[in-house]
Amino acid sequence: MYTYQKTNRYFAQVANDIKNLAEAELRGLGATDVAGAYRGIYFNAEPRVLYRVNYRSRLISRVLAPLASFHCPSDQTLYQQSLKMNWEDFLDPSLTFAVFASVSQSAITHSQFAALRLKDAVVDFFRDRTGQRPSIDTQAPDVWLSLHIEKDQATISLDTSGGSLHRRGYRRETVAAPMIETLAAAIIRHLDWDGRQPLVDPFCGSGTLLCEAYMAASHTPAGVLRTYFGFQNLPDYKASLWQQEKREGLNQRILTPPGLIAGSDISREAVRAAATNAAAITHNHHIRIEQQDAFKIPAIEDSIIVCNPPYGIRIAQNEDLAAFYKQLGDFLKQRCRRSTAFIYFGERAYIKRIGLKPSWKKPLATGGLDGRLVKYKLY
16 A cells, blocks of 8 residues: 555645645645645545545645655665556556656755656666656656655655646636736635625736636636546546546536626736636636726726736836836725725835735745735725
């Protein structure tokens, strides 16, 4: 038996700033013994809950199923121990695979070298038995393997997600520096939005916040467009159980009223991208998107306003950001009565430029930026 079969314990990779949200999400999906750890969360799950977490989680990046752990003082030990595993349980020579490794405080100091040695073992396993070898594909492999070595203790895992879960499948078109889907989902979760009050994004870009808001309000599983999950390569995968879970997730979807979610952008290219992406998940134009200069919108009242305005890397360097954020603050004060605004600042320095008193500020780092989500209650 493999480690995950003995323990029913898995590891979810998740961004540090949304770990608390992800822990609550895991519990809500049926996971037990949920415990935060460095760069992720450990949890216990029966097979169907494992499938559910991968299918419905909006916040987790991927879920690893540990296969084997062993003392690893050298690359030769890594190779020999890996060669002993029955890789036919997970793939065959017709499939592609990739190894992603991390090392810390160990005799093996380079992650790429560690990944290479595990790759060699897998390839040699098949070549010795079949005379054939599976190919490597680091972009879209059939099987994703994870190797983590810390203090000379190695753990080999299978990625049950089959690649990062932030890749929902609806992003058919994009614009410069789009927001990652898991961050957008975390922002929507922070709104405490019940799906009744209108939600507006006046700087919608390619529509990531709009799409995540729609999926949350309509109870659409985050993985609804994904055609493959890594857990389908586990030796104890139960297809009938997965089909039951998928049907249940789809049956829980609800219709949202037209116009509940709306977005706009000054860029025609962004509006086209947002409309294309929204159509991939709504199929009924329930997200209203139009081209509009945000500062020329007459009013946004009695609504939830959520947006990721332009910052540093997202606009031309000669733009006056300080003036932009002052104008944004004036717009919110003067034309957004009885609304609540949630503004994501990729650069914290501009929070003070908006000229409004925050209700709260929450850290949400992304792409190397120490971002903040800030709430403003407007009267």
